[in-house]
Amino acid sequence: MNEITTARAPAETFGGRRRHRRPKPMTAATRRALVLVTAAPVAGVMLAGPSAYAAENPGTATPPVPAPDSDSSAQPAAASSEQKLIDNLNTRINDPRLGNTFSGVVLDSASDKVIWGHNASTALMPASNAKLATATAALTVLGPEHRFTTKVVYGNGTLTLIGGGDRTLTTDDLAELAKTAVAGLKSAGVDNVKVRVDDSLFPEPALAHGWNDGYYPDTVAPVRALAVDGRHVTDTSLDAGKVFAQHLAADGITVDGEATRGRAERTDVPVARHKSPRLADIVHRMLKSSDNNIAETLLRMTALGAGRPATFDDGTAVVRHELRKYGVPLDNVQLHDGSGLSRASRIPAATLAALLDLPTDPRYARTLGAVLDGLPVAGEAGATLSTETGRFDDPDSRCAVGKVRAKTGTLTGAVALSGLTKGDDGKWKIFSFVENNSTAQMSATKDALDGLAATVNGCRA
Template sequence: MSNSPSADRARGRHRKSGTVSPVLRRVAVVALTAPVAGTILFGTSAFAAEQAAPKSLAKTDTVTLDTAEQQIAANLDTRVQDVRLGSTFSGVVIDAQSTAAIWGHDATTALMPASNTKLATSTAALTILGPDHRFTTKAVYDNGTLTLVGGGDRTLTTADLTAMATTAVAGLKSAGLTSVKVAVDDSLFPEPTLATGWNSGYYPDSIAPVRALVVDGRHVTDTSLDAGQIFAKLVAKQGVTVTGTVSHATAATSAVPVAQHQSAALSAVVEHMLKVSDNDIAETLLRMTALAAGRPATFEDGTAVVRQVLTRYGVSLANFEVYDGSGLSRSNRIPAQTIADILHLADDPANAPTLKYIVDGLPVSGEAGSTLGPEWGRFDTADSKCAVGKVSAKTGTLTGAIALSGLTVAADGRWKIFSFIENNSTAAPDATKDALDGLAATVNGCWA
């Protein structure tokens, strides 16, 4: 029987659920039956009324480790001293079923987590919006203007716009209209701002200014106008004259819908976002989560909802500071223990209807096209290549911060959850990543 994470997920659930409080069970039900349920979840629901006491999900009692776990702990004690990891390191390994602590090194010390932040963002988005939620982009007509209305779909493509243009043009022609102006409405989100811990140099290279309308994930300063200009060309190409230049506008509530496109389900969007660590999708999800919870679409309100969701699930937010959804912020601070707790939530079959897509979206060691693929030089050293196909983990990389957190089956046949976060190592980033891959192979047990 294969120990590959992907193979195991194909067979179904890999462990029994831990004890889950009635309030958390109701959360999953509400999230599934009401995909846009923010005002319910944070209004009068049991989710808001019965707050789980903040705590660490990992047990702190003395436990008896089996032989494989003793070997993991002993080896990690030695290997965490690797100079490539520097002296600022937070790490933890827990048993996925019992949540017993197997090993820890400054596990509650909050460090810059980089893209491991996306695990918290995904948890909140799936809980508040629901995994079946879809983002809708619309085209509406009113008084001579065809307006493209953004709905927070960061996966919108030119092909999607082409289909919308075809439908819109057919409707316009059937109404005898041969000429229109084109505008864009991205009023769903406020004007883009920089998060705490960001700098203007992030635009538009590392991330585009966060707007509700974008096509092909293009990194330009005004993604809405860019999408509108592409849409205008597509409309003109199909025989309706477009006059003037594309501009920003707010569509009237009385405007007539003429076309729309819905994204893939949020579950698929989250999986893709985690697999390739897409910063733009993460920031859009943060805003859509805030809106669904009845709050403004801002960094501040989005991260406030993330904190609320994690608290209700029982995750301790001691030493937890998050200012964005992607992990680009250099002001973010999360302990390895908290990351492990979040992964435990996603891995628990009791939460599977809502959160299993987080585990499904984790890159697999050696998986081409993911952030753990060979093109990134991951799991290709003598110490770690034995773990190819055996580790599912979220990467995180910023200047001065590298993280790796995920799951693997250890030598005792039991799943282990681990989180390793390094800050301020003076080693080359690729060398530090190799060291972290080695730690994951240590948990797996193939590097004994």
């Protein structure tokens, strides 16, 4: 396959492969405008422009303005703006902070035309941009309304806390489970129990290809089906069992010994259960904070949802299968985990841009809308693109605060930024920039990528 290295490419191709074709009962630009206008807003931060992410209900959204390319009188100005963007990017990718190993692409969201590309099909370490693939597959296989269930069962004097893959479970949730269980125990005249945790939904934790022991437990905890408060500990299941036992004791039940690990019996009686937030909300949280633990848990739950074992290999195989069905180009793609921590994973910018293109398609907006909604906004407090973390805070990028949504990615030797923004020509553009092996300070490389995003937006002259 030929890499995209020229400033333009045919509209029906992307990353060297024919793109998914869209039915066109209305113009592609109008369809895309409708999706972008009706996407849900981020609390406290709004992208610039009166129609951008203006309303969740299409009936109350600002009607989309006809796309500039539908008006012949606007074409010269649009062409001039596009050429300026191409020229600026061609100049700015030579920034020494970006090094010599760089993959980038800019796509017109309405037409799918590749506006600009540089080694766009070259597969590089994507870092946490790999979470875009995990999120897309999870939402597709499980559905945005899916919820994970944590259960408590009782039998033979033992309460068993059963993990269901909810990485958002909190101490308060365990307190409610304990309260419900205690009510049932007391009504049955039971005031003394043992506590057991059952995390057999997932196989024993293992290191993904490209991980090292140093990741545990600070960067990512060993992946188990039970955890509380997102804590980074070596055994999240026993940690949750300990918290559960403490709440039982606080509610008047004597707990015999420490929590242990084991499997629930078929004859055990259900006494309590807790449902997680919707998967769409969990994906939103994962992307905003780039949560590695949620990503690895979702990879396993996606594998289980597709009828396969909850392993790294089966999870990534399901991800590839689902992306292939969408027509996302997978040439040269290598996936080894759900979080992007693996230094052996490789994804081209062309593939990352194609992933972000999917939820802008009205056919997929309901299923995949959480991906767009979960992208951090430049300058958004509490997310990975906040100015407090050093993003979009220098003269080249400060103008794009509130105007860019993008997923960050950071590993030693790899920095990525993939997202979308409304350009100064009024058109929505999807971009992906991936850098590997720069010798510059990582903060400097991030600044350079933020500057490229501001270039796509057009606010950086």
